[in-house]
Amino acid sequence: MRCLLLNELGKPEDLIFTTLPNPKAGTGELVVDMHAAAVNFPDILSIAGKYQLKPDLPFVPGREGAGIVSEVGADVTRFKPGDRVMVQTNFGAFAEKAIAKEHETYLIPDYIDLNQAAAIGVAFQTAWFALTDRAQVRKGETVMVTGASGSVGLAAVQLAHTWGCRVLAGLTTHSKAGIAREAGADLVVDLSSNNPKEEIRRRVMELTNGDGVDIVIDIVGGEVFSGALRCLKFRGRMVVVGFTSGVIAEMKTNYVLIKNISVTGIDRTYYRDYLPEWMDEAQTQIFDYIRDERISMPIQEIFPIKDFLSAFDIIRNRKVEGKVILKIKDE
Structure with a gap:
């Protein structure tokens, strides 16, 4: 799979666009073919080693995105291959395939496209x-x-x-x-x-x-x-x-x-990990509000994943007006 990989802590310029072996779903996990991922300020902190969650190097950054389930591991009961899902992981979303735990994953309603789903979680x-x-x-x-x-x-x-x-x-x-x-x-x-x-x-x-x-x-x-x-x-x-x-x-x-x-x-993340049922209820209501046109998330820009620095520039230069998206794969 193609991805953005960080070998040493530093700046977004230290990310490399490279290829890694496809991941396999473990117990309670899913593999998601990512179509879009959002770029967030904590991603910059993670790349610099300044965020509270510090994965071991090397790692693929990216905290949220949306795509299609391609594989489910043992004990996964709520999802199946082919499902359109939104994922919120601690890292790994800036890749063609991402691993997510079942409680980090949400089924996307038909009325929300994958770009918007990547932006709202x-x-x-x-x-x-x-x-x-x-x-x-x-x-x-x-x-x-x-x-x-x-x-x-x-x-x-x-x-x-x-x-x-x-x-x-x-x-x-x-x-x-x-x-x-x-x-x-x-x-x-x-x-x-x-x-x-x-x-x-x-x-x-x-x-x-x-x-x-x-x-x-x-x-x-x-x-x-x-x-x-x-x-x-x-x-x-x-x-x-x-x-x-x-x-x-x-x-x-x-x-x-x-x-x-x-x-x-x-x-x-504590609500996601320790109170997943409450998080599911909240996300269901958020989806309902979007359906009823009570809320929405403006997508400021969509960049191809190879143009990731342009996306990060909007964040670090404080030009944000909504959500910045990396397009990983066409729908």
Whole structure:
């Protein structure tokens, strides 16, 4: 099979397009003929050796994609060869054939094509559990999403809007405001500032008539986290999703005490691995929302797998407005 292989930790430029033997399905596993795979910010971290999950070298990166089941291993009961599936693995999606465990695999409804299926899994699953489980979102609340033009941000904006919330989209690039509004954002907050800790709070308070927000879904981290934290109302909830700024924020816990707020985090892989039935239920509802045209994931660009650097450039240059896809095989 052809794939993108990493022999040494570093940058996307260190990936090589090469050929490896076809994988075989082990117990509880499937082999999927991949048609499309999404490129995500954690892929860059994995390539650099900075992500929390560190596979042994050499390895094939790629966390999500879609294709056709070609082989099933022993004890697999929910899938068969020929099924159209979406997979979310820890690595291995940037290849013509990927290994996935049964609980990492989801049957794709007929109304969703393989490119769209490759784009929706990680983003909407992350946003779903960030809002429902970690933030305990309720209809009528005000939700701010930082990094709102990326795939997880757009998913969070859409879901919060669908559930009857007032949504503020936090952006560091104002030109991306259009896609955030199309996703359902009621207001746009400019996160760019020389003093984000003070300026973000001031801007949010102006937009909310001094009320602040009930929930922050923070994808950016760094000083944006510090500014967004100060926007929370009494009993507000902050959910840490990521650190696209490259800076992990720190906070003084007395502020959490004084304002009676909570700060939690979300890593969807734990829901996938430890609560697979709950994840299946959530993904079924996500598919239903897509069918009913309540949510969708805009695909910004589709690149042939050989042009993988162009895909990574969009991510690392912070030009993301939706999902970036590698086309591995024609449908």
